Amino acid sequence: MTGSVPLVEMRDISIQFGGIKAVDGVTVTLHPGEVVGLLGHNGAGKSTLIKILSGAYQANTGSILINGQPVDIRSPRDAKALGIETIYQTLALADNIDAPGNLFLGRELMTPWGTLDDDAMERATRDVMGRLNPNFRKIKEPVKNLSGGQRQSVAIARALHFNAKILIMDEPTAALGPQETKQVAELIKQLKKEGIGIFLISHDLHDVFDLSDRVSVMKNGKLVGTCRTSEVTKDEVLGMIILGKLPGQQTAAELEEMH
Amino acid sequence: MTTAVENPGATRPRGARDLIAALEIDTRLLAMAAALVVIWVGLDILTGGIFLTARNLWNLSVQTSVVGIMATGMVLVIVARHIDLSVGSLLGFVGMIMAVLQVEILPIGTSWTWLVSLAAGLIAGCLIGAFQGWWVAYRAVPAFIVTLGGLLIFRGLAWWITQGRTVAPMDPTFQLMGGGLDGSIGAFWSWVVGAVFIAAALFKTVRTRQRRNRFNFPVRPLWAEALILAVSIGLIVSFVLVMNSYYRPRTQIPQGIPIPVLILIVVAVAMSALTKVTKFGRYVFAIGGNPEAAELGGINVRKVTVMIFVLMGFLAAISGAIQTARLNAGLNSTGSLLELSVIAAAVIGGTSLAGGVGTIAGAILGALIMQSLQSGMILLDIATPMQPVVIGLVLIVAVWLDTVYQKRRR
Ligand SMILES: Nc1ncnc2c1ncn2[C@@H]1O[C@H](COP(=O)(O)OP(=O)(O)OP(=O)(O)O)[C@@H](O)[C@H]1O
Ligand SMILES: [Mg+2]
Numbered sequence: 158m159t160g161s162v163p164l165v166e167m168r169d170i171s172i173q174f175g176g177i178k179a180v181d182g183v184t185v186t187l188h189p190g191e192v193v194g195l196l197g198h199n200g201a202g203k204s205t206l207i208k209i210l211s212g213a214y215q216a217n218t219g220s221i222l223i224n225g226q227p228v229d230i231r232s233p234r235d236a237k238a239l240g241i242e243t244i245y246q247t248l249a250l251a252d253n254i255d256a257p258g259n260l261f262l263g264r265e266l267m268t269p270w271g272t273l274d275d276d277a278m279e280r281a282t283r284d285v286m287g288r289l290n291p292n293f294r295k296i297k298e299p300v301k302n303l304s305g306g307q308r309q310s311v312a313i314a315r316a317l318h319f320n321a322k323i324l325i326m327d328e329p330t331a332a333l334g335p336q337e338t339k340q341v342a343e344l345i346k347q348l349k350k351e352g353i354g355i356f357l358i359s360h361d362l363h364d365v366f367d368l369s370d371r372v373s374v375m376k377n378g379k380l381v382g383t384c385r386t387s388e389v390t391k392d393e394v395l396g397m398i399i400l401g402k403l404p405g406q407q408t409a410a411e412l413e414e415m416h
Numbered sequence: 417m418t419t420a421v422e423n424p425g426a427t428r429p430r431g432a433r434d435l436i437a438a439l440e441i442d443t444r445l446l447a448m449a450a451a452l453v454v455i456w457v458g459l460d461i462l463t464g465g466i467f468l469t470a471r472n473l474w475n476l477s478v479q480t481s482v483v484g485i486m487a488t489g490m491v492l493v494i495v496a497r498h499i500d501l502s503v504g505s506l507l508g509f510v511g512m513i514m515a516v517l518q519v520e521i522l523p524i525g526t527s528w529t530w531l532v533s534l535a536a537g538l539i540a541g542c543l544i545g546a547f548q549g550w551w552v553a554y555r556a557v558p559a560f561i562v563t564l565g566g567l568l569i570f571r572g573l574a575w576w577i578t579q580g581r582t583v584a585p586m587d588p589t590f591q592l593m594g595g596g597l598d599g600s601i602g603a604f605w606s607w608v609v610g611a612v613f614i615a616a617a618l619f620k621t622v623r624t625r626q627r628r629n630r631f632n633f634p635v636r637p638l639w640a641e642a643l644i645l646a647v648s649i650g651l652i653v654s655f656v657l658v659m660n661s662y663y664r665p666r667t668q669i670p671q672g673i674p675i676p677v678l679i680l681i682v683v684a685v686a687m688s689a690l691t692k693v694t695k696f697g698r699y700v701f702a703i704g705g706n707p708e709a710a711e712l713g714g715i716n717v718r719k720v721t722v723m724i725f726v727l728m729g730f731l732a733a734i735s736g737a738i739q740t741a742r743l744n745a746g747l748n749s750t751g752s753l754l755e756l757s758v759i760a761a762a763v764i765g766g767t768s769l770a771g772g773v774g775t776i777a778g779a780i781l782g783a784l785i786m787q788s789l790q791s792g793m794i795l796l797d798i799a800t801p802m803q804p805v806v807i808g809l810v811l812i813v814a815v816w817l818d819t820v821y822q823k824r825r826r
Contacts, residue, residue: 213712233712233713234714247708249706249708249709249713250709251701251709252706252772253704253705253772253773254698254701254702254705262702262709263710263714263715264713264714265695267695272694273692273695276627276628276633279631279633280631
């Protein structure tokens with residue numbers, strides 16, 4: 158895969174909030190059919206980085222290339238038009254609206270008379286949710302009445318329904334039980350086969366390790382480095398997260414101290 | 417899977433809870449309707465049978481229209497986590513514009529004077545709404561402050577236009593909007609309106625059922641559908657009957673539905689449709705539920721916010737026309753303190769000040785409850801200074817009851 162034109166290249170991205178450099182000169186790439194895990198401590202800048210790709214924030218400096226072409230992503234709408242779908246860490250659901258309303262928020266299906274086509278949206282929702290969480294029944298209820306896991310399923314369903322080419326998953330399984338987490342893992346493998354590129358952010362190192370082809374580690378807004386998962390151990394990645402050093406630079410003593 | 421899926425356990429209702437669940441009606445709306453019935457019966461007993469006469473109910477409906485129309489807009493404003501304190505002043509200012517146009521600027525006695533002045537008033541309402549919405553959406557000044565400023569600005573302007581002079585009388589056609597002497601549509605047309613609504617209710621029920629069955633979505637049990645339909649038709653027929661039982665003074669000619677009430681009905685239907693079947697309505701609720709999610713969904717939150725205030729300005733202008741027509745004069749004090757009645761109606765009607773929650777039907781019920789108390793107190797000869805005291809207490813208690821109810825549901 159290396160050598161071919163990446164699906165996404167975020168080049169030298171920086172963004173500042175007030176005085177804080179939340180992301181500082183980070184470069185990451187993603188190829189079709191590849192899963193890249195983004196790792197780092199709380200506040201490392203992972204969510205901020207991917208929010209730049211999803212159009213929620215605009216980078217202060219740096220550029221984004223899709224299939225080698227520079228693109229200008231100024232809003233979530235722009236990102237979606239480029240086939241970028243995002244599952245946000247905060248889920249980004251309107252609590253007072255039901256699952257179909259949330260699934261199609263901003264992209265409502267309309268009848269020929271220009272009114273909301275609630276039937277079509279409900280049908281589509283039942284379809285996707287059936288794949289994701291077959292026990293899901295509360296289609297017509299405001300999502301605030303759903304459990305954390307059910308809400309997460311709705312957020313995942315939203316990203317799935319629109320046939321993304323690039324999928325961003327920020328802690329997609331944080332609220333899910335073991336059963337549903339496994340389902341999401343299966344899903345990721347399946348989407349990967351379909352040639353979709355996935356950025357996966359998770360605090361569960363094991364999950365990321367099992368699913369990702371490469372991992373990029375961030376610390377204090379900076380990129381520590383990117384490794385092929387087949388070429389490093391979990392301990393070495395843990396070392397990157399905690400020490401902020403590449404595997405070659407970690408000393409045995411430092412690794413020892415981590416445990 | 418050829419038959420319709422019915423809600424499990426809903427086929428044979430056991431308790432009141434099951435019954436309500438099967439009917440799938442908003443329990444809060446039901447509670448409000450119950451409160452209204454209690455208030456009406458109570459006031460009727462206290463007034464010795466005067467309250468529930470056709471005459472009083474007819475007047476009550478006219479009095480409700482001005483606040484009711486604006487309350488439908490206030491629902492959207494509050495749902496989107498804003499507030500509009502300027503509607504009373506806006507109503508007064510726009511009413512004054514329409515009055516001055518009719519009396520002092522446009523030729524008196526033409527067939528189009530009323531129309532041009534009305535159109536000018538409605539446009540002014542929209543522009544004022546756009547102005548306030550722009551400050552809120554694009555300059556991020558809290559709506560409370562912008563519209564508090566608006567409250568002062570437009571009251572001042574209403575005074576300034578004529579230097580405080582009262583302008584009268586209004587164009588005769590314009591006066592009809594106030595529901596005065598000839599401002600009702602008579603028995604025949606009232607029945608036509610009733611028939612249209614019954615037909616619409618039947619059509620909607622059948623259509624919804626057909627559609628949901630086609631996709632195998634769950635539907636209400638048949639008996640529940642029939643019950644709801646029967647109650648709706650009963651309410652429509654009773655409404656027309658009451659409106660037709662009030663006669664023009666010293667005649668046997670039924671008044672029928674007053675024009676301002678007809679306007680309220682049209683506004684209520686339109687606003688209900690707006691909230692339920694349009695993108696705009698969906699976005700207003702999404703913004704109220706989670707502004708960040710709305711933004712991330714690609715909704716142009718600022719534009720929608722401006723539109724909400726434009727709509728509110730438009731509705732306040734309609735109410736301004738009705739109020740000015742009713743008074744048959746442009747006064748600089750028209751609509752003073754009305755913003756509070758409007759907000760109270762929306763809130764009593766179940767609109768949550770935290771945003772995201774509210775219904776048009778609830779707001780109109782809220783307006784009706786407020787107006788019923790007000791008119792009941794007048795009939796009961798309660799001293800004028802005590803009337804706002806009662807209304808104020810009712811508002812506090814109503815919202816408290818609602819919070820208690822919300823907590824218990826969770
Ligand atoms: N909108 C914002 N305004 C100001 N500061 C922000 C904003 N968003 C993020 N930050 C700051 O940027 C830094 C990176 O935050 P970010 O949410 O990207 O971390 P993260 O790696 O996703 O952490 P976590 O694992 O906890 O989700 C933090 O210091 C945070 O406080
Ligand atoms: Mg994060």
